[in-house]
Amino acid sequence: MTNTDKIRKGDVRTATRLIRNIENNIPEARSTVRTLFPFTGKARVIGLTGAPGAGKSTLIDSLIALYRKRNKKIGALLVDPTSPFSGGAILGDRIRLQRHAEDPDVFVRSLATRGALGGLSKAAGDAVHVMDAMGKEIIFVETVGTGQQEVEIMNYVHTVIVVIVPGMGDSIQAIKAGILEVADIFVINKAEREGTERLYQELTSMLNMVDSFPGGWRPPVIRVGSLFEKEIFEDNIEELSDSIEAHYRNLVEKDLLGNRVRRKVTAELNEALQYSILAPILKKLISEGEFDRLIDKVLRKETDPYSCAEDIAKKYLKPQSLKGVEK
Amino acid sequence: MGERKLRIMVAKPGLDGHDRGARVLARCFRDAGFEVIYTGCHQTPEQIAASAIQEDVDVVGLSCLSGAHRYLFPRVVELLKEQEAADITVIGGGVIPDQDFQLLYDAGIKEIFTPGASLDSIVEWIRNNVKPS
Numbered sequence: 001m002t003n004t005d006k007i008r009k010g011d012v013r014t015a016t017r018l019i020r021n022i023e024n025n026i027p028e029a030r031s032t033v034r035t036l037f038p039f040t041g042k043a044r045v046i047g048l049t050g051a052p053g054a055g056k057s058t059l060i061d062s063l064i065a066l067y068r069k070r071n072k073k074i075g076a077l078l079v080d081p082t083s084p085f086s087g088g089a090i091l092g093d094r095i096r097l098q099r100h101a102e103d104p105d106v107f108v109r110s111l112a113t114r115g116a117l118g119g120l121s122k123a124a125g126d127a128v129h130v131m132d133a134m135g136k137e138i139i140f141v142e143t144v145g146t147g148q149q150e151v152e153i154m155n156y157v158h159t160v161i162v163v164i165v166p167g168m169g170d171s172i173q174a175i176k177a178g179i180l181e182v183a184d185i186f187v188i189n190k191a192e193r194e195g196t197e198r199l200y201q202e203l204t205s206m207l208n209m210v211d212s213f214p215g216g217w218r219p220p221v222i223r224v225g226s227l228f229e230k231e232i233f234e235d236n237i238e239e240l241s242d243s244i245e246a247h248y249r250n251l252v253e254k255d256l257l258g259n260r261v262r263r264k265v266t267a268e269l270n271e272a273l274q275y276s277i278l279a280p281i282l283k284k285l286i287s288e289g290e291f292d293r294l295i296d297k298v299l300r301k302e303t304d305p306y307s308c309a310e311d312i313a314k315k316y317l318k319p320q321s322l323k324g325v326e327k
Numbered sequence: 328m329g330e331r332k333l334r335i336m337v338a339k340p341g342l343d344g345h346d347r348g349a350r351v352l353a354r355c356f357r358d359a360g361f362e363v364i365y366t367g368c369h370q371t372p373e374q375i376a377a378s379a380i381q382e383d384v385d386v387v388g389l390s391c392l393s394g395a396h397r398y399l400f401p402r403v404v405e406l407l408k409e410q411e412a413a414d415i416t417v418i419g420g421g422v423i424p425d426q427d428f429q430l431l432y433d434a435g436i437k438e439i440f441t442p443g444a445s446l447d448s449i450v451e452w453i454r455n456n457v458k459p460s
Contacts (some may be wrong), residue, residue, distance in 0.1 A: 013412065016383040020460065024331050087332070088357035094378065095367040101374040101381075108381055112332075112362050 010134045012107055018130055019109055020317075023123040031273075033112045033126050036133040041261075043075070043132040045139045047153040049119060049179065050163030051192055052145025055189040058095035058227060059163060060140045062237045063244075064100055067138050069169045074106045075131030075139040079121050082112040089113075093142060108133065111163060118152025119143035125156055125268055146179060154182040155267035158246050164203075166195030180206070183219050185243050191223035191236075215254035217247060281316050330443035335460040337362045337384040338375045340403065343393035344368050348421070350386065355446040361453075372399055379415055385457050389436075391421040408435075418455050420444070425459030 006014040021029035046063075048056040057078065064074050078093035091110035099107040109131075111121040120143055121127075131139050143153050156162050162183035188199055203221050215220075220243050224236040251257045285291040294308045337353045339346055346368050356363045364382045366375065379387045387407075389400055400419045407415050419431060420440040428439055437456065440449055 012381055013383075017460070018379055020334070020383045082362075083357055086358045086360045088360045089362045090353050090357050091362060091364045091382075094364060095381070098366055098370065098374055098378070101377045102371075108378075110364055110382060 002035075003032050004133075007036060007133055008039055008135070009129060015107070015130050016109055019111075019123060019127045021110065022126045022130075023114065027122055033129060036129055040129045040132040042121060043128070043136050043139045044126055044159075045105065045132075045141060045157040045161045046161065047141045047143070047157035048161045048163060049150065049153050049182075050147050050187075050189075051147070051165070051168065054145070054163040054165050055224075056142050056145075057093040059161075059187065059189065059224065059237075059240070060142055061096045061099070062209055063140065063241060064097065064106060066101065066237055066241050068100070068106065072137045073135055074100075075128075075134070075136035076106070076108045076142070077124060077127050077131070077139070078108065078110045078142045079113060079119070079124060079144050080110065081144045082114045084115075086224060087114075087148070092265065107134070107136065113144055117150070119146045119150030120156065121151050122271065125264070125271065128156060144150040149178050151179055151182045152267070155263050158251060158257070159184045159244055161185045161187055161244075163189050164199065165190045166193050166199045174321075184217065184247050185240070186221040187240060188221060188223045190226065192226040215250055215256045217250050217254075230242050277317075281312065285312070331459040333361045333386070333453070333457065334384040335388060335453070336366065336375070336379050336382060336384045337388050337390065338366045338370050338378075339368045339390050340370050340375055341371055341391060341393055341395045341397040342369060343391055343395075345392045346390070348388040348392070352390070352420075352446070352449070354449065355450065357456075361448045372402040372406055375403050376410060376412070376421050379407065380410060380412050383460070384415060384417045385459050386418060386453060389417065389419040389421075391419065391423075391450065394422070396421060396423055397427055397430060400431055400436050404435035418452075420449075 003014050003018065007018065018029055018032055022033065048060060050056055060076055064076065067074060076097065078091070080089055080091045080093060082089045089112035091112060094108060094110055097108050100108065107125065111123060111127065113121050116122050124141060128139055128141065141153065141157055143150060160182050162179060164186065166188065186203055188196055200221060200223065207218060217271060222236065222240050222243060224240065225232045227233055297303050298305055298308065337349050339349055353363045353365045364384060366378055375387065387403065389403060391399060396419060400432055404417050407417070409411055416437050417435065418438045419436050423439055423441055431439060438452055
């Protein structure tokens with residue numbers, strides 16, 4: 001049986017090793033992903049983003065429990081940061097999901113960012129494909145704890161949930177660009193805390209300022225209370241999942257699903273170009289020591305980064321094929 | 328191009344809530360450049376084995392201070408074997424009396440670290456004995 005067959009049958013060991021090889025940039029992994037590609041596109045992908053400690057993992061845990069009651073097969077990708085100093089990482093999101101560890105229909109995989117800046121790991125897009133090909137029906141993607149700018153999640157999922165908590169800043173934070181703009185659903189988590197009502201009002205008035213929403217979808221603001229008030233909490237999670245379903249239906253009805261998928265393919269094509277054009281050139285320059293020599297030259301002011309890049313482009317790309325392309 | 332990173336799971340099996348040591352180790356492994364999956368306290372061997380497989384780790388490091396290592400450690404090795412994951416190296420640490428070492432080695436625990444073992448010696452053992460996949 002080929003790895004592709006094994007993954008399509010749902011084999012966890014083969015799938016998780018493939019994800020590892022994608023993370024490690026092993027060339028054969030790319031070709032396996034290529035053979036899986038025709039079998040992807042069926043899963044619903046739901047992204048959660050928000051500040052560290054906002055409660056993303058705990059929300060995913062509760063949503064998994066809910067979707068398991070509906071008999072859905074689940075995948076979850078959890079991203080945590082890589083240390084810029086040692087290259088190591090502590091991947092701790094899984095702690096919150098351990099009650100599902102023995103459920104064969106829940107596959108949880110942690111990823112380290114490995115230097116990627118957008119809140120995800122470079123392998124996240126392909127890892128979603130792998131879980132999709134395994135037959136997972138709902139795939140959750142959790143970003144690292146984010147600030148204001150890490151919006152890459154919007155390229156990889158159908159529904160973006162932005163999780164915020166009360167007490168994190170004044171009202172102007174709510175109208176800034178970036179992460180708040182990519183939300184399809186807002187969750188005010190830990191809503192038993194002081195400041196929830198104010199945050200709710202701020203978000204509502206921010207949304208009131210928007211003239212028209214794509215597809216007429218105004219992101220709902222859902223308050224999720226304390227985990228320890230079980231009944232209220234479970235009602236809140238139910239409401240959240242209703243919103244997730246409603247958002248997806250809206251994408252389908254308003255014919256916007258294509259846009260989302262297009263956004264995803266755009267990001268993937270960008271990344272694939274980096275991988276197949278820029279990466280090999282960089283690798284050659286570095287291995288030949290040319291990269292360091294150029295850095296020294298720039299430091300000595302004998303040249304500048306733009307001229308270096310132009311020279312490299314002239315050397316490695318066919319000049320006539322780039323004619324007429326604006327720099 | 329491929330950079331192979333060692334993945335290690337730090338897990339606390341059984342009814343033992345003393346995880347300071349496990350947390351210190353998790354940080355030390357991070358600083359050694361490993362990717363560390365930390366699963367928290369009160370894990371069953373079944374949860375640990377399933378998580379180790381899903382996470383594709385090279386090493387499982389078990390920490391136990393409750394005295395139940397004689398059952399819990401071998402059980403993790405056994406479950407990994409049953410699920411065709413015997414290639415995952417299992418090591419253990421905690422309050423483990425000398426007379427239990429042989430039983431654990433025989434059960435497939437590759438190395439045991441007790442109070443007083445330096446962090447460097449643990450990292451060095453892993454580097455010398457485990458190649459990242």
